[in-house]
Amino acid sequence: MRANNTLRTTVLGWAVALLMFFPIGWMALTAFKTELQAVSTPPVLFFKPTLENFAAVFERGDYLKFTLNSVLVSFGSTFLALALAVPAAYRMVFHPTPRTGSTLLWMLSTKMMPPVGVLVPIYLLFRDAGLLDTVTGLVIVYALMNLPIVVWMLYTYFKDVPREILEAGRVDGASAWQEVQILLLPLAWPGIASTGLLNVILAWNEAFWSLNLTTSKAAPLTAFIAAFSSPEGLFWAKLSAASLLAIAPILVVGWFSQKQLVRGLTFGAVK
Amino acid sequence: MATAIDAVRASARDTGFRDTLQRWLPKLVLAPTALCALVFIYGYIGWTALLSMTNSKMLPSYTFVGFDQYVRLFENERWLVAAKNLVLFGGLFIGVCLLVGVLLAVLLDQKIRSEGALRAIYLYPMALSFIVTGTAWKWILDPGLGLQKLGQELGWSSFRFDWITDPDRAVYTLVIAAVWQSSGFVMALFLAGLRGVDPSIVKAAQLDGASLPRIYWRIVLPCLRPVVFSAVMILSHIAIKSFDLVMALTGGGPGYSSDLPATFMYAHTFTRGQMGLGSASAMLMLGAVLAIIVPYLYSELRGKR
Numbered sequence: 001m002r003a004n005n006t007l008r009t010t011v012l013g014w015a016v017a018l019l020m021f022f023p024i025g026w027m028a029l030t031a032f033k034t035e036l037q038a039v040s041t042p043p044v045l046f047f048k049p050t051l052e053n054f055a056a057v058f059e060r061g062d063y064l065k066f067t068l069n070s071v072l073v074s075f076g077s078t079f080l081a082l083a084l085a086v087p088a089a090y091r092m093v094f095h096p097t098p099r100t101g102s103t104l105l106w107m108l109s110t111k112m113m114p115p116v117g118v119l120v121p122i123y124l125l126f127r128d129a130g131l132l133d134t135v136t137g138l139v140i141v142y143a144l145m146n147l148p149i150v151v152w153m154l155y156t157y158f159k160d161v162p163r164e165i166l167e168a169g170r171v172d173g174a175s176a177w178q179e180v181q182i183l184l185l186p187l188a189w190p191g192i193a194s195t196g197l198l199n200v201i202l203a204w205n206e207a208f209w210s211l212n213l214t215t216s217k218a219a220p221l222t223a224f225i226a227a228f229s230s231p232e233g234l235f236w237a238k239l240s241a242a243s244l245l246a247i248a249p250i251l252v253v254g255w256f257s258q259k260q261l262v263r264g265l266t267f268g269a270v271k
Numbered sequence: 272m273a274t275a276i277d278a279v280r281a282s283a284r285d286t287g288f289r290d291t292l293q294r295w296l297p298k299l300v301l302a303p304t305a306l307c308a309l310v311f312i313y314g315y316i317g318w319t320a321l322l323s324m325t326n327s328k329m330l331p332s333y334t335f336v337g338f339d340q341y342v343r344l345f346e347n348e349r350w351l352v353a354a355k356n357l358v359l360f361g362g363l364f365i366g367v368c369l370l371v372g373v374l375l376a377v378l379l380d381q382k383i384r385s386e387g388a389l390r391a392i393y394l395y396p397m398a399l400s401f402i403v404t405g406t407a408w409k410w411i412l413d414p415g416l417g418l419q420k421l422g423q424e425l426g427w428s429s430f431r432f433d434w435i436t437d438p439d440r441a442v443y444t445l446v447i448a449a450v451w452q453s454s455g456f457v458m459a460l461f462l463a464g465l466r467g468v469d470p471s472i473v474k475a476a477q478l479d480g481a482s483l484p485r486i487y488w489r490i491v492l493p494c495l496r497p498v499v500f501s502a503v504m505i506l507s508h509i510a511i512k513s514f515d516l517v518m519a520l521t522g523g524g525p526g527y528s529s530d531l532p533a534t535f536m537y538a539h540t541f542t543r544g545q546m547g548l549g550s551a552s553a554m555l556m557l558g559a560v561l562a563i564i565v566p567y568l569y570s571e572l573r574g575k576r
Contacts, residue, residue: 006381006382006384009383010383010384010385013379013383013385013389014389016375016389016393017388017389017393020393021392021395023396023404023411023451024396024399024404024407026407026410026411027407030410084303084307085304087303088300088301088303088304088305090300092301103305106308107304107305107308110311110312112560112564113312113316113557113560114512114533114556114560116512116514116532116533116536116537116552116556117315117319117553117554117556117557118312118315118316118318119319119536119537119540119553120318120322120331120540120549120553121314121315121318121319121322122315123540123541124331144307144311147304147307147308151304204400205398205400205401205402207400207401207402207514207518207519208514208515208533211518212541222400222515225400225402225403225406225519226402226518226519239406239410240410243403243407246400246403247399247400247403250398250399250400251399254391254395254398254399255391257398258394258398261398262394262456262459
């Protein structure tokens with residue numbers, strides 16, 4: 001009876017998994033079909049995979065530029081956000097004041113605000129500062145956008161660092177800078193890396209700002225897919241190939257980082 | 272002993288600038304981040320509020336018109352559709368997500384084999400960009416390419432699933448894609464909550480002969496009330512922010528039947544040159560978010576004390 005039940009739930013679990021994975025899986029399959037096979041009926045399940053769609057995507061030349069933009073923006077904004085957030089989190093964890101708790105909640109609450117509320121001013125500011133459609137501009141916006149989450153995540157990770165070690169360092173005459181550099185950073189390294197990873201994923205997926213603030217020069221992959229999908233909407237195999245390329249890094253990273261992802265998206269509620 | 276302490280005190284007094292900096296540095300380092308959040312959010316929201324009271328068109332102008340833009344907004348058919356869609360979309364999205372999330376969490380809680388792998392797969396959609404998943408769903412929901420065609424090929428010739436081209440139903444396709452994307456995440460929240468329930472209570476109920484569904488319904492789920500609360504918070508903020516999904520899946524169409532406030536704002540501010548009206552709509556969205564998070568933060572803070 002017990003074994004039977006386990007079998008049934010396992011089968012059910014995998015059936016749901018299949019259903020959940022279907023859209024992604026189907027897209028991945030379509031990417032390796034010819035355009036004709038992609039729309040043929042009944043859908044072809046077994047076919048000779050072709051790489052011609054990928055070749056076609058790469059031939060557009062600008063594809064690599066969009067990828068480079070995505071990489072630059074994701075990593076650039078992550079470094080900027082970490083540079084701002086590590087000191088802030090350090091202060092809140094190791095030099096707390098009675099108001100630290102509310103400061104933290106307040107910061108987090110800003111993440112809840114819909115970005116449309118600040119879109120117009122930022123757009124105007126960027127236009128006047130010449131930051132529209134530049135990688136620098138996107139790096140700044142993405143970093144600011146994810147800053148509250150990064151501070152919060154680092155806060156929860158720093159909390160796990162034993163205070164005694166840092167206090168021992170202080171007693172031995174370490175300056176604040178040495179305390180952070182020699183003691184805190186190495187100890188909290190896994191947490192910082194996880195936070196960075198989450199930020200890279202969030203920035204990689206971000207579309208609201210990239211659609212609104214870029215046109216062509218600095219547009220990352222999300223903007224590329226959005227633009228690709230309207231004129232070439234009929235070329236499903238090519239669109240699938242482009243989409244698959246755009247999410248491939250996340251598919252790989254996502255497998256390893258799901259814990260961090262959940263922790264970040266739940267604002268640290270789930271560890 | 273006392274002299275030793277005095278000596279330390281004296282040396283602390285003598286140290287001058289370097290040590291003053293030492294003492295203040297840890298406190299000052301919070302400032303840049305706090306300042307960023309302050310300017311980036313509140314400063315610019317203030318600016319948006321200001322613009323919403325002007326007659327800005329393509330370019331910002333600072334001719335003050337009071338609440339005219341808000342009045343115009345509520346005379347705007349398209350805004351009313353977008354607002355109605357948000358209520359419909361948000362309500363269904365949150366409701367269905369919670370339901371699916373609980374069911375999936377309960378399923379994974381049954382000491383299932385390969386739980387880790389299943390959890391990762393359920394969570395996958397959340398890690399992907401709405402732009403890409405929206406594109407995939409557009410294909411699946413397209414009557415000429417996806418499910419409808421498949422159903423008809425399989426011999427069910429009267430099968431119809433053309434919601435995406437139906438102005439009355441296009442908004443439901445957004446719900447489908449959004450639920451697919453987020454339910455795994457809700458599952459993760461609930462699963463963590465389930466693991467936190469005291470097993471001895473469940474054991475006691477089992478000994479008393481309660482059935483499994485009854486245990487979940489009467490004992491486990493009531494323990495999860497805080498989880499439901501935070502899930503609703505996070506989901507509602509996803510719903511109000513929804514922009515990329517609409518852009519990728521329906522583009523707000525057919526017509527403007529599946530517009531949400533965020534796409535309305537985008538369309539009016541950038542493609543229709545109605546910056547004042549767009550800003551007014553942004554302010555109303557902010558108001559909606561505040562109405563949700565203020566009670567939440569209040570209860571969080573009160574809980575801490």
